[in-house]
Amino acid sequence: MAVVGSIPVSEEEWRAAYGLAPERDAPFTTLSGEAIRPLYTERDLPADREA
Structure with a gap:
């Protein structure tokens, strides 16, 4: 595994x-065959989620 000098x-x-x-x-x-992206961010969450 590669080690990166700092955390992105x-x-x-x-x-x-x-x-x-x-x-x-x-x-x-x-398990249902849906693709998984390597990174998810807050932008991927539904806009109407509770804070």
């Missing part, structure tokens, strides 16, 4: 760090 704090930094390592040759899906 922005999505752009995270994507740059993520790109340093090859992705596993395995499907990233839920």
Whole structure:
């Protein structure tokens, strides 16, 4: 596993760090076959969620 010198704090930094390592040759899906993205942020949450 690659070690990055610092913890990424922005999505752009995270994507740059993520790109340093090859992705596993395995499907990233839920049990029902839905694709799983490598990173989810607050923007992925429903707009009407309770605070």
